[in-house]
Amino acid sequence: MSSGDGSRRGSKSDPGEQVADNEGVEPWEMREWYADYLDACNRHDLDAIRAFIDPSVRRAHLPGGVDAWIADVADLFHAFPDWRWRRIQLVVEADRIAAHVRTSGTHLGVFRGIAPTRRHVNVAEFGMYRVTSGRIAEFSGTTGHHELLAQLQD
Numbered sequence: 001m002s003s004g005d006g007s008r009r010g011s012k013s014d015p016g017e018q019v020a021d022n023e024g025v026e027p028w029e030m031r032e033w034y035a036d037y038l039d040a041c042n043r044h045d046l047d048a049i050r051a052f053i054d055p056s057v058r059r060a061h062l063p064g065g066v067d068a069w070i071a072d073v074a075d076l077f078h079a080f081p082d083w084r085w086r087r088i089q090l091v092v093e094a095d096r097i098a099a100h101v102r103t104s105g106t107h108l109g110v111f112r113g114i115a116p117t118r119r120h121v122n123v124a125e126f127g128m129y130r131v132t133s134g135r136i137a138e139f140s141g142t143t144g145h146h147e148l149l150a151q152l153q154d
Helices: 027-042 046-051 066-079 143-154
Strands: 051-059 084-093 096-106 122-132 137-144
Touching: 027 046, 027 084, 027 122, 046 051, 046 066, 046 122, 051 066, 122 143
Parallel strands: 051 137
Antiparallel strands: 084 096, 096 122, 122 137
């Protein structure tokens, strides 16, 4: 279960107990947690998204830390005000989530130096997340930005 602040709450023995790590967290709970995370993303709620991210999150080939993550997402929302994620497939094992999502939006603001094109883009993304204490601690995968940029520059 999600407590609404990104942290995981509850266990079979005590529903109000804070779960310090993923011990005892069932795969269905991780799936629900990820659905809550995508919901926050699709609402473009930066505060809610921040609650799902560890302050010192590590991202492969990208700047680390929650502030860098939020800045990247805010830039995306500015350029694509209708940006949405749709889950295609999710695999959960222990503290790991592998996600395949489709993202889409209309380019109405400057993105990576490209003036608005009003083009609608649709991009596949694949991500590996390590979740601890209800927050994303590590991320690696494709952000789809190469494919997105190619669609804007055709």
